[in-house]
Amino acid sequence: MTAPAAPGPATPLAATPAPTMRAVVVDHPGGPEVLELRDVPRPTAATGQVLIEIKAFGLNRSELHFRQGVAYSGSFPRIPGIEAVGVVADDPSGRLATGTQVATLMGGMGREFDGGYAEYVVVPATQVVPFASGLPWSTLGAVPEMLQTASGSLRVGVESRAGQTLLIRGGTSSIGLALAVLAKRQGLTVLSTTRSDARRPLLESAGVDHVLIDDGALADRVRALVPGGVDGAVELVGVNVMKDTLRAVRAGGTVCFTGMLSDQWTIPEFYPMEWLPNGVRLTAYSGDASDLPPEVLQGFLDDVAAGHATVPIGRVYALDEIARAHRDLEAGTVGGKAVVVLSSETHSQS
Template structure:
């Protein structure tokens, strides 16, 4: 099969097209003919050698058709989504014509949506849904700040939070992106930057903060919450450097909750993929309640260009790759 192989860590030329053996059926796994896959920042970090693990074939998610499933958990020919479970990290991932994923990390996603649109859903929407409705326990009418909202993850979170009846404030680094977020239904946009808690009128009144900027802003995010409010750290748009000299005694607001979510836990006993209503999310997209169309669609032969766009922060949403 045709695959995109990570020959070395480094620049775009590290991604090389090669013919490698197709994955063979194994008990407890599903072999999937890949129709499309999303592009993720994690794969850029893997390519550069900045991630703890990186498989020869990158790619942490895909949508496609079941080719084989020895255990019978999914029928041959079924439409499925697969994400995490070691894909692209410890086992060959989705940058190929076929992949083999653990049964625990595969979900049915029957839909008439085009493959490109289906591919914009799995990892991004599963992660955003879990952060909002598990970690933050977001309820209708609550106030939510999403920091880093024009990322693909941020836009998915805005989509679902607004659809759930939350009052959403969103941050971005550019005023030119306000209109995109306002079209998704946010109440207001703010320019992302340091010490936002000192200039946000809602500071000490927010019910929840979803922080996708990361370690550089999470302490500031905690300062915006009301007593009993929750913050979820789930992204690193501001870089991977750790929180510098973090001392909760001196820096953390009292009575607030700090939570973390990393999508690498999907498929583990405490985080079954079946907990995420991917089928319902796909239906909401098809019926127009969620605006999940990909921002850019690339052919399989154009993976380097997709990575270049991502690296230049020009994605402006979720990018996907489709097989011809």
């Protein structure tokens, strides 16, 4: 009887490839050409984190500043992006079910840790805002940071109330258009600025009552429309025009410094007695995910779905058009919120 053959060496099992994703990576500061689309390892969520499958994300000027290397924080190499919307892919805590629609924003996203210019992102669970909506992902992607900034500027920055007057300096930006929409819903009279008369219809479509062509000096024209000055103003252009904005506001009114479209955000040798008219208050606003409660986001999305509010979308891009999107943002040709859509679904599933 022949003895059985000795077993040979075990055949090693093929290693399962680690999952990857497409993402935009910036290795070093520079122009739009430094935004490189690559295949990179897909992140995994640890305790206290949530993995989100991204469906869309909005673009923001702060991401231009980061890419250019002039932001006050952040490190390279990095996947940029301070906001995104999508669905939960994994929540180790079990708090959010897989497939739950969520938004995420700020909190170091896209600067201290990798952000939303990707197919997946891992973020702290504390900066995940759940919602349910059947709106298109292109619409949903435009909302989180825009809504948080606009609503916070009104609520916290100028403490607006129905019946008041509001000046928006930088009105054709995405935040400026969102401010007009929210302010009109709140019952304010809105004055808003643009440097081009061709943009007048865009502002009027957002409900603006008085369109002002901005040549750098508006205070006298504002006071001709509103004797004594407006109750509040949101400054989105920068400190290069803020002294004039302050002079358009009544004593006891407030200017909120929210944006710097001009890329000018510091005042050399600031002298308050020269800059601040008697009794005019100067505040600032910069919020976070905690400043966008789920009920505020859900309420706004429900209003949009019902036709009671609009989302000022300028242009929608694919992920591989990210460099072009940044060029359009720098050129100021978007005319509203720029959004990148990754999902092949036209509408989300609520």
